[in-house]
Amino acid sequence: MIQENKTQGFANGVLTQSGLEHLLGIMAPQQKLGKDETVVIREIGPKIGRYAPRTVINAQGDQSDTTYVVNSGWGCTYLDLPDGSRQIADFQLKGDIIGLRADGVNWEESFHAISEMEVLELPTKGLNQVLSAAPNLAVRFLFALARNSAIRGEHLVNIGRRSAAVRLAHLLLELGTRLENAGLADPDGYDCPLTQHDLADALGLTAIHVNRMLRELRQSNLLSFRNGRVNFPNRKAAARFAHFEADYL
Amino acid sequence: MIQENKTQGFANGVLTQSGLEHLLGIMAPQQKLGKDETVVIREIGPKIGRYAPRTVINAQGDQSDTTYVVNSGWGCTYLDLPDGSRQIADFQLKGDIIGLRADGVNWEESFHAISEMEVLELPTKGLNQVLSAAPNLAVRFLFALARNSAIRGEHLVNIGRRSAAVRLAHLLLELGTRLENAGLADPDGYDCPLTQHDLADALGLTAIHVNRMLRELRQSNLLSFRNGRVNFPNRKAAARFAHFEADYL
DNA sequence: CGAACAGTTGAGCGCGTTCAACCATCGTGG
DNA sequence: CCACGATGGTTGAACGCGCTCAACTGTTCG
Numbered sequence: 001m002i003q004e005n006k007t008q009g010f011a012n013g014v015l016t017q018s019g020l021e022h023l024l025g026i027m028a029p030q031q032k033l034g035k036d037e038t039v040v041i042r043e044i045g046p047k048i049g050r051y052a053p054r055t056v057i058n059a060q061g062d063q064s065d066t067t068y069v070v071n072s073g074w075g076c077t078y079l080d081l082p083d084g085s086r087q088i089a090d091f092q093l094k095g096d097i098i099g100l101r102a103d104g105v106n107w108e109e110s111f112h113a114i115s116e117m118e119v120l121e122l123p124t125k126g127l128n129q130v131l132s133a134a135p136n137l138a139v140r141f142l143f144a145l146a147r148n149s150a151i152r153g154e155h156l157v158n159i160g161r162r163s164a165a166v167r168l169a170h171l172l173l174e175l176g177t178r179l180e181n182a183g184l185a186d187p188d189g190y191d192c193p194l195t196q197h198d199l200a201d202a203l204g205l206t207a208i209h210v211n212r213m214l215r216e217l218r219q220s221n222l223l224s225f226r227n228g229r230v231n232f233p234n235r236k237a238a239a240r241f242a243h244f245e246a247d248y249l
Numbered sequence: 250m251i252q253e254n255k256t257q258g259f260a261n262g263v264l265t266q267s268g269l270e271h272l273l274g275i276m277a278p279q280q281k282l283g284k285d286e287t288v289v290i291r292e293i294g295p296k297i298g299r300y301a302p303r304t305v306i307n308a309q310g311d312q313s314d315t316t317y318v319v320n321s322g323w324g325c326t327y328l329d330l331p332d333g334s335r336q337i338a339d340f341q342l343k344g345d346i347i348g349l350r351a352d353g354v355n356w357e358e359s360f361h362a363i364s365e366m367e368v369l370e371l372p373t374k375g376l377n378q379v380l381s382a383a384p385n386l387a388v389r390f391l392f393a394l395a396r397n398s399a400i401r402g403e404h405l406v407n408i409g410r411r412s413a414a415v416r417l418a419h420l421l422l423e424l425g426t427r428l429e430n431a432g433l434a435d436p437d438g439y440d441c442p443l444t445q446h447d448l449a450d451a452l453g454l455t456a457i458h459v460n461r462m463l464r465e466l467r468q469s470n471l472l473s474f475r476n477g478r479v480n481f482p483n484r485k486a487a488a489r490f491a492h493f494e495a496d497y498l
Numbered sequence: 499c500g501a502a503c504a505g506t507t508g509a510g511c512g513c514g515t516t517c518a519a520c521c522a523t524c525g526t527g528g
Numbered sequence: 529c530c531a532c533g534a535t536g537g538t539t540g541a542a543c544g545c546g547c548t549c550a551a552c553t554g555t556t557c558g
Contacts, residue, residue, distance in 0.1 A: 030351035079406045082492060087409045089402040101399070102279035102392040108497045109402055128388055135381035138391070142380075143351040145394040150350070152401035153338040153358055157328045160336045160408050160453030164546065195504065204409030209546055211506060243331060248357045413514070444536065458514055460538060 010071065010118065013048050023071055023120065026095030026182050028143035034136035041137070044126035051113040053193070058099065058111040065124045068098040073117030074193050077109045078201065088202035090151055091175060091194075094182040097144045100124065115193040150248045159204045162243075165213045167203045169242035172223060172230050177246045189231035259320065259367065262297050272320055272369065275344030275431050277392040283385030290386070293375035300362040302442070307348065307360040314373045317347040322366030323442050326358045327450065337451035339400055340424060340443075343431040346393045349373065364442040399497045408453045411492075414462045416452045418491035421472060421479050426495045438480035 010019045020038050049068075051057055058064050060080055075092040089109060092098055098111050103125065122130075131138040154174070158167045175192065179185035196214070200207040218224040222238040224231045232238055239245075259268045269287050298317075300306055307313050309329055324341040338358060341347055347360050352374065371379075380387035403423070407416045424441065428434035445463070449456040467473040471487040473480045481487055488494075 028351060030353055077402070079402065081406070081410055085410050087406040089405050100391065101395040102277060104279055105392075105396075106496050108399060127391075128384065131380070131387050131391075132384035135377065135384070135387065138380045138384065138387040139377055142349065142376075142387070142391060142394065143354075145391065145398060146350040147354075149394060149398050149401060150357065152398060152405065153326070153328065156338050156401065156404055156408065157330065157336040159405065161330055161334050197504080206547060207505085208507090208548085211504095212546090215506085247355050446536080455515065456537085457516085457539090460536095461514090464538085 010048055013050070015042070015046060015048060015120075019071070023069065023095060024137075024140060027069065027097065028095075028140040028147075029181070031136065031140050031143055034134065036134045037137045037140070040130050040134040041120075041122070043133070044122060044130050047121040049117075049119045049121045051117045051119070053113060053115050055113050056110060057113055057117070057119070058107060060108060060110040062107055064099065064107050065103075067100045067122045067124045067127065068111065069120040069122070070094055070096045070098070071118045071120055073119075074114040075112060075117055075119075076114055076198070076202070077111050079109055086201050087204065088198065090148070090155060091202070093175075093178050094184065095144070096148070097141065100127070100141060100145065114198065147249065154248050155202075164203070164205055164209055165216055166242050167205070168199065168210060168213045169217055169223060169238055170244050171199065171203060172225065173232075173235075173239060173242055173244040174246075174249065176230065176232070177249055181249060187232070187235055189229060191228055192225065192230045193228060259297055262299070264291070264295060264297060264369075268320070272318065272344060273386075273389060276318065276346065277389040277396075278430070280385065280389050280392060283383065285383045286386045286389070289379050289383040290371070292382070293371060293379050296370040298366075298368045298370045300366045300368070302362060302364050304362050305359060306362055306366070306368070307356060309357060309359040311356055313348065313356050314352075316349045316371045316373045316376065317360065318369040318371070319343055319345045319347070320367045320369055323363040324361060324366055324368075325363055325447070325451070326360050328358055335450050336453065337447065339397070339404060340451070342424075342427050343433065344393070345397070346390065349376070349390060349394065363447065396498065403497050404451075413452070413454055413458055414465055415491050416454070417448065417459060417462045418466055418472060418487055419493050420448065420452060421474065422481075422484075422488060422491055422493040423495075423498065425479065425481070426498055430498060436481065436484055438478060440477055441474065441479045442477060 010016055017038060020041065021033060024037055025033055049057070057068070057075070058066070070092045072094060075098070076088045077090060077092065077098060078086045078088040080086050099107055101107065101124070158170050162170065176185060176190050179190050180187065196210045197207040200210045203210065214225055221233055222241055224233070259265055266287065269290065270282060273286055274282055298306070306317070306324070307315070319341045321343060324347070325337045326339060326341065326347060327335045327337040329335050348356055350356065350373070407419050411419065425434055425439050428439050429436065445459045446456040449459045452459070463474055470482050471490055472482070
């Protein structure tokens with residue numbers, strides 16, 4: 001039990017009942033768990049995928065018919081541009097869904113494992129049957145998608161209208177809150193596998209400028225990010241500085 | 250019939266069967282229309298809302314329990330910032346849904362009518378019942394939300410990684426394609442009720458710079474936007490310039 | 499040991515901003 | 529009927545945030 005919590009994984013790649021229930025709960029905490037949901041999930045033949053850090057799970061333009069639900073680890077979805085740069089749309093943590101879309105619509109983003117990841121893989125084509133059999137599950141997916149849309153809206157505000165330092169602080173606060181909501185961090189900080197380059201690609205900045213802004217934030221005693229660890233020495237001040245309000249998560 | 254198509258509205262504020270079917274089709278064109286869908290929509294007591302141009306339909310933070318589906322006109326969802334500026338997350342055209350989310354989650358964006366709008370208003374709390382009665386409809390909502398998420402992803406790329414002129418061209422091409430998909434425009438141009446200020450707020454720019462970039466695009470013969478009309482004298486060149494690919498829509 | 503990768507710091511440039519005028523159009527009231 | 533204020537659009541000048549280019553420092557891994 002303690003071991004399972006520590007790794008946040010399913011035991012030996014087996015889809016345990018408690019693990020699945022826990023995951024669905026985090027996917028959409030507002031929606032109480034229906035008894036049928038786990039049953040129906042199992043009926044559509046889910047697989048458990050494990051991916052090494054820094055591997056591409058699904059590439060831009062792939063004709064994949066898989067919908068993913070993150071169970072452990074950090075991922076990101078991004079778009080590559082012709083000039084070689086990329087833009088990360090959002091980061092995926094436990095309970096986030098990726099790739100759900102209409103049949104025949106190409107998957108125009110890439111999905112990438114940042115740390116080691118364990119994901120639930122569901123064939124998208126079985127979705128229709130799943131929903132008709134378990135309306136609770138349909139609502140759960142809807143809510144998860146709605147939150148995803150809200151997160152992207154907040155990222156748009158961040159990139160479009162905020163200065164580099166505020167942007168950076170906002171993103172690091174968001175990630176901290178999301179980890180907390182998934183039961184994976186406490187308010188004073190968290191382990192973060194992102195590089196400065198990842199942050200830059202998510203924030204529409206260069207890695208060099210991210211580096212400078214991190215120094216500024218550290219020297220202002222608002223937050224620090226060094227050696228894979230984010231710390232909030234004064235989280236209230238950081239939230240005020242970044243205009244961060246967790247309501248959208 | 251011709252009159253209805255011209256105004257793209259329901260007759261006299263009445264929810265006609267053909268109008269409703271048409272709207273659901275545009276919401277998620279990939280999904281063929283189930284017989285039960287319109288019936289169930291009617292069961293949850295939909296209203297038809299009409300809004301004058303430049304009015305707020307739903308304000309940031311409102312405890313609204315309404316999900317909207319645009320039937321005619323242009324809207325936008327945006328977030329206001331403490332410094333008085335705002336960021337438009339996306340524009341809503343016919344078939345787009347707004348406000349779908351979990352119970353108890355605040356609506357953290359504002360929804361604004363840009364032109365005169367006609368919207369279908371559905372009580373969000375009835376959603377659960379709707380989905381259990383009509384799984385086809387649930388899938389339709391899922392697909393509409395997934396497309397919305399994809400559009401926001403593309404907007405993130407736009408704002409995060411492209412120059413002002415490319416950004417602007419990309420957005421105007423996207424809006425043109427979306428209007429075409431809804432049967433409201435042809436490839437050479439469309440009527441556009443947006444101000445340069447609206448465009449600026451969507452693109453993370455100032456209205457002044459939008460003005461300059463529009464002049465540049467016009468002088469390059471890529472596209473023009475004057476007096477409420479967008480024209481594409483050379484759409485292929487414009488699409489190449491903007492790296493616009495319509496796959497995500 | 500050396501290659502590859504992530505992080506760090508400095509100097510100078512340029513895109514998009516701010517500030518400031520000014521014009522055109524339109525609805526409104528004296 | 530024109531005066532007017534409000535709104536949207538247009539243009540110029542100068543500033544500054546974040547970029548580019550460049551160099552250098554760890555650290556990890558073959």
